[in-house]
Amino acid sequence: MRIVIGSGNPAKIAAVKAVFTKDEVSPADVPSLVRSQPFSDQETREGAINRAAGSLKTVPADLSIGLEGGVMYVGEDLYLCNWGSLITRENTRFTAAGARVLLPKEIEQELLKGVELGDIMDGYAKRKNVRKKEGAIGIFTNDRISRQDMFTHVVKLLHGQWEYWQRT
Numbered sequence: 001m002r003i004v005i006g007s008g009n010p011a012k013i014a015a016v017k018a019v020f021t022k023d024e025v026s027p028a029d030v031p032s033l034v035r036s037q038p039f040s041d042q043e044t045r046e047g048a049i050n051r052a053a054g055s056l057k058t059v060p061a062d063l064s065i066g067l068e069g070g071v072m073y074v075g076e077d078l079y080l081c082n083w084g085s086l087i088t089r090e091n092t093r094f095t096a097a098g099a100r101v102l103l104p105k106e107i108e109q110e111l112l113k114g115v116e117l118g119d120i121m122d123g124y125a126k127r128k129n130v131r132k133k134e135g136a137i138g139i140f141t142n143d144r145i146s147r148q149d150m151f152t153h154v155v156k157l158l159h160g161q162w163e164y165w166q167r168t
């Protein structure tokens, strides 16, 4: 099968390859059509869907996948959130979300000033390209769960839903 993923981010591409091991996976440069820093579950999910839909229009493929990172409030606490979408050539759509972790207040304050999480994390962790490697989730879980691990789980949820749909 040919699978297109709406991102060039290595953590996202590796997550898709970890689940679709026997398939051809290629990246597509497509816009999420949401803010570069989504601020709710709804906006983050929309970004994932737009990336998947846009990819399928750009590259001929059997399936497309969009993965999007964002942040969302539960009460007064801000959490990291992540969404994925899988769309088939016939235009059947699946969506799933990943694990959430609480973000420290100092990270929230920077985000509210308009700085993107990826940029904040590099300064905070004194590392480079955190968004393409361990991610904020890696930093705040003491490197127990990387961004790739978390997105692999999301892609497994999508893959499983797609398999179930094929059986029914």
Ligand SMILES: O=P(O)(O)OP(=O)(O)OP(=O)(O)OC[C@H]1O[C@@H](n2cnc3c(O)ncnc32)[C@H](O)[C@@H]1O
Pocket: 006, 007, 008, 009, 012, 032, 036, 037, 038, 047, 067, 068, 069, 070, 080, 116, 117, 118, 119, 121, 130, 131, 132, 134, 135, 136, 137, 138, 147
């Ligand atoms: O190349 P693309 O696919 O655009 O990947 P991205 O990491 O830049 O973009 P996302 O849309 O997934 O994430 C939206 C923003 O949130 C940041 N972000 C989200 N989750 C993150 C994480 O776990 N670690 C670091 N930055 C994260 C990211 O860097 C962006 O600024």
